[in-house]
Amino acid sequence: MGSAHDPQTTTVVLGSASPARFRVLTGAGLRPTVVVSDVDEDALLDELAGAPHAQIVTRLAEAKADAVVETVVAAAGAAAADSVILTCDSMLLFDGELAGKPHTAEVAVARWRRMRGDTGHLITGHCVRRIRDGVVVGSAGGSESTAISFSDAPDHVIEAYAATGEPLEVAGAFTLDGLGGWLIDGIDGDPSSVLGISLPLVRRLLADVGVEVTELWTA
Structure with a gap:
């Protein structure tokens, strides 16, 4: 499905409110439009209970993509001549359990006390x-897992860190590109995936739907 279309006619839509994902894409030469999805993640997680971890995060990303496609097509219809929708969902696998955003400082502190000095795996579903002429003509999905070595940080x-608020609304209660970077001793895997969106995986998924990433680069 190789294409020779003008890259200026292809719109990239990021279905995420994550500033980190936006920065990764813009730093890598894309100029995405942001359309935030409206998905009941908790209800979907309940439905997926017991499924393989990678399948859970990938299914969450797919649900977000479905919601964003509906929004884009409803707004533009056939005017959505050639678009690619990118969505992701990240969760931390630690001690056999998946964890998302802690939301409160108390939960973040409790998680960090468990994780410190140990290793977890951040799994990001993509x-x-x-879309062409208002119709979905290609779909691809997958996940990326990266090992995270957490420092043996003392309680204070x-x-x-929790008091700064940074870890409250990020998967796994940490960041790599913010204050949390001081507390990460190392990673084994794709760095961009830890920031929320794996560039190598997105490149492969784009190719699966007939888009070469170089066609999406902006000057």
């Missing part, structure tokens, strides 16, 4: 949908 450091 979905790509290609963990509490100070």
Whole structure:
């Protein structure tokens, strides 16, 4: 499905409110439009209970993609001549359990006390949908897992980190490109995936729907 279309006619839509994902894509030469999905993640997680971990995060990304496609097509209809929708969902696998955003400082502190000095795996599910003339003509999905080595941070450091608010609304209660970077001793895998969107995986998924990533680069 190789294409020779003008890259200026292809719209990239990021279905996420994550500033980190937006920065990764813009830093990598894309100029995405942001359309935030409206998905009941908790209800979907209940439905997926017991499924393989990678399948859970990928299914969450697919649900977000479905919602964003509906929004884009409803707004533009056939005017959505050639678009690619990119959505992701990240969760931390630690001690056999998946964890998302802690939401409160108390939960973040409790998680960090369990994780410190140990290793977890951040799993990010990805979905790509290609739209032409208001119709989905290609879909691809997959996940990326990266090992995270957490520092053996003392209680007062963990509490100070939680008090900043940064870890409350990020998967796994940490960031790599913010204050949390001080508390990560190392990673084994794709760095961009830890920031929320794996560039190598997105490149492969784009190819699966007939889009070469170089066609989406902006000057």
